[in-house]
Amino acid sequence: MATGRDYRGMTAEQRLADRRERLLTAAYTLFAGAGFTATTIERLCAAARISNRAFYECFTGREDLMRAVYDRCVQETLLTVAKAIGEAPPDPARRIQAGIREYITFVTRDARRARIMHLEVRRAGDILTGHRQRAVTDFTTIIEETLGDLPEDLPEWTHLLSLGMVGAIQELLIEWVLADVPPPLENLIETAVHIFRRSFGY
Amino acid sequence: MATGRDYRGMTAEQRLADRRERLLTAAYTLFAGAGFTATTIERLCAAARISNRAFYECFTGREDLMRAVYDRCVQETLLTVAKAIGEAPPDPARRIQAGIREYITFVTRDARRARIMHLEVRRAGDILTGHRQRAVTDFTTIIEETLGDLPEDLPEWTHLLSLGMVGAIQELLIEWVLADVPPPLENLIETAVHIFRRSFGY
DNA sequence: ACCCATCATTATGGACGCAAGATCGTTTTT
């Protein structure tokens, strides 16, 4: 393999992965702090201790980096939510309830994650819009799979209902991120669970 | 008054209002079509048949124009929704149902409005974020006022519930805007009304 | 009183500086 040679004790792949990782962590903080539009590539490179050129060896541009940061947040959240659902008792209602609780507590555990996932996603171009839609689909899929077979509802109807659930939870978290006095997490969870239970008839 | 003089049959105020109006209509189409980030001020001026300088006599920048476009959309929607609620029978459930129906049908009557209100708002800077929050508050206020006195629910709880409703409807409309085969409006209305009825106990 | 020259006001288009993205060459480090 033409794998270059070692440098500072790392192989070429390790160096690339290391720079990518530093850019991701820097972007995680800067995008959530100053915001996507206010964060220049220069600042990202400075925060990650990386040269201008190296940036474009890791990502094609600012949007691409934003996409990577967002995808990581979504993946982590999907994993932990799926885990919480799997550990809950095998009752659809309780499992969804556990999933909602885990989503809200996990996402708000790091305010940067909540802000990126619910506010800054929509700042970048249309590529990000598509990625957000993909994430929304992933979450609706989790809901529908957990529900299992639901009585007498058309599948499309169920899908729209799941979409509404995702939108409701998102708006509650936007409120948590933006409000001067954010509402207690327990209230958010209670509200989301309430909407879910009533809407799906549990 | 130092009101300038007439020019092409219009007073100074009329000319300013005319340019402002042309910029608003041009932005209404361009922001909804190519998107906020892809629409340069140069294109806006060309579409509105207006000089570069005149632009900054009407708006402080691209974000300011976006804010004006968004505010107009929200105001029109608020008015027509309030009117529909006022004309509905004085039953809270039916009034909210009429409001939801009017919101979805009115907003989707012009795809540009739906796209601007639910997608492009979030593209601009933090100023727009604040404006969107204001609009969300306006809609939750309409919901809460229409509900009137609700049995045994804490007010904060009701507010979070209204927020969830707004978020659910928004996500449904995002689906309508972005999906390759948008769901029928009747399904969206049915879903939103269902979530509302169940969540508020009607 | 009418008409045309002249001037003031208004609008347009382009020129300019600036900031940031993206690419490339040079120097420094390993």
Add this chain to the structure above:
DNA sequence: AAAAACGATCTTGCGTCCATAATGATGGGT
């Protein structure tokens, strides 16, 4: 010698400003 950092460079779009053209008011000559 390979690899990374740094700076230089080009492009684009924002925001400001100036020179030019278009329009309306003013005044003198007939």
